[in-house]
Amino acid sequence: MxxxxxxxxxxxxxxxxxxxxxxxxxxxxxxxxxxxxxxxVPPQPSQDASALSGEGADEKKVNLNQASLDNLMTLPGIGEKLAKRIKEYQDLNGPFPTIESVMEIKGVGSKNFNKIKPYITVE
Missing domain, CATH: 1.20.5 (Single alpha-helices involved in coiled-coils or other helix-helix interfaces)
Known part of the structure; x- marks a missing residue:
């Protein structure tokens, strides 16, 4: 068993x-x-990468003296609040003479300025 x-x-x-x-x-x-x-899927080059490399950078730049709030908010690090400050500053002081003069606005220090510098102009 x-x-x-x-x-x-x-x-x-x-x-x-x-x-x-x-x-x-x-x-x-x-x-x-x-x-x-x-x-x-291989990574595709983005439009931002071409702007940073200088290819067609002039076409994509935002003119601080003519930009609308929506245009300003397309810039990296610029939200609605900061875009309104930029427009208010411009209304009080007139057009920006240089792109560096945007750093006079509260909230746009050297860190934010370096982010937006490749994308802005004051022509």
Whole structure:
């Protein structure tokens, strides 16, 4: 009787190992197929990168003396509040003589100025 149970146990272990092997094999092939189906998209150069490199930078510059609030808010680091300050400053003091003069406005320090410098002009 003892021999019968041991024989059944060994058989069950073999079947279990057999099933486990095919489960692992199926998982490996399934993952391999899933990984190969994922589409790899190469990064595209953005318009901002071309502006920073100087290609067509003049076309994209915002004239501080003629810009609307919406145009000013397209500049990096310039939100609605700061755009309003720029327009208010301009209304009180007239047109900006240089791009550096925008740093006289509260909130436009050297850090913000360096962010917007490639994108602004005062022509």
């Amino acid at each position: 003892k021999n019968l149970f041991e024989r059944n146990s060994r058989k069950r272990i073999r079947v279990f190992k057999f099933l486990l092997f095919f489960l692992a094999l199926g998982t490996a092939f399934g993952l391999r197929g899933w990984v190969s189906q994922q589409e790899i």
